[in-house]
Amino acid sequence: MSQFRLNSSVLTLARRGFLFGTLALLAGWSQAQQVFRVTAIPDESPTELARKAAPLMKYLESQLGVKMEFTPVTDYAAAVEALVNKKVDLAWFGGFTFVQAHVRSGGKVLPLVQREEDTKFRSVFISSDPLIKSLADLKGKDVSFGSQSSTSGHLMPRSFVLQAGMNPDKDFRRVAYSGAHDATIAAVAAGKVQAGALNISVWEKFVAEKKVDTERVKVFFTTPAYFDYNWTVHADMPAAQREKISKAFLSLSRDDAQGKEILELQRATRFLPSQVDNYKGIEAAARSAGLL
Known part of the structure; x- marks a missing residue:
């Protein structure tokens, strides 16, 4: 009986060893395929x-x-x-x-x-309207931000407009959301809105690559850094x-x-x-x- 118990124990350990070994191999394979x-x-x-x-x-x-x-x-x-x-x-x-x-x-x-x-990031406000020269000039205008969740295309530009004493939702004629910085440039260039806000990095890339006519579309306000x-x-x-x-x-x-x-x-x-x-x-x- 004791011999049978010993053999059973050995068999059980062997099975466990095989199982653990298999799991280890599977774990290793999973890690390799991560x-x-x-x-x-x-x-x-x-x-x-x-x-x-x-x-x-x-x-x-x-x-x-x-x-x-x-x-x-x-x-x-x-x-x-x-x-x-x-x-x-x-x-x-x-x-x-x-x-x-x-x-x-x-x-x-x-x-x-x-x-x-x-x-030390910044946002820029751009416009193709020569009469828009400051944030105050945005009153009664159609203005585009990027995505509503964008830091440089919405949140920080909005916060600086608020600091200037205006509320975009009340003082702008219309607030539009383009969804992306490059789309904001396109909306301003096409005259769909009178002004727009976007991050300075995308603006500078478009200028460097000559993808925007800077004789028509100009930066009229650059925000402080954040x-x-x-x-x-x-x-x-x-x-x-x-x-x-x-x-x-x-x-x-x-x-x-x-x-x-x-x-x-x-x-x-x-x-x-x-x-x-x-x-x-x-x-x-x-x-x-x-x-x-």
Whole structure:
């Protein structure tokens, strides 16, 4: 009887060993097949977002050792929900979108890095009407913002209009939302609205690439600086993984061909560490404007 019990125990252990070994192999296979998903707020056209993402995904794949997948979303809210619900691992947010995700997740998202430009970001107001020379001249006019959730295309421009003593919803003849910065330029250039607000980075890109006639469409107001875009992860991501991602971005340099290409597409001089406290001003502006 004791011999039977011993053999049964050995058999049970063997079965368990086989099971654990199989699970370990499956776990290893799963890890090997891991896909790291990245998304970005759709503040430009889908083709432009894809063009900017391609070399960055290739670089991150080599640095992190996992398959990268860029997952586009239809609007800003979808980007927030994707990260909050862990449908993606890394998200490119504007300052306001980050604040929305931070509030929506109960403080469970963390900004890892931001471009040097994002520590002193600005918005511009543009117009093709020569009579519009200041924010006060927008009274009674049709004005376009970008997305309602855009920091540089809506929240901060709105906050500076409010500081100038006007309420867009009462003092503008019509408030339009184009959905993206490049669409705002197009709306102003086509005369669909008399003025529009967008981020200075997209404006400067359009000017440099001669995609806008600056004899017709001009900047008449540039906002003071504020913190804006960042790359954000969920706080549940292991610290070692967060550090690896941060290191990859912080290591990008214009001194080598790959880094130069990526930084130019991201319209960045370099990336710097970011932190939650950088966005307290954005949160205060959002609450003051009744947008949060």
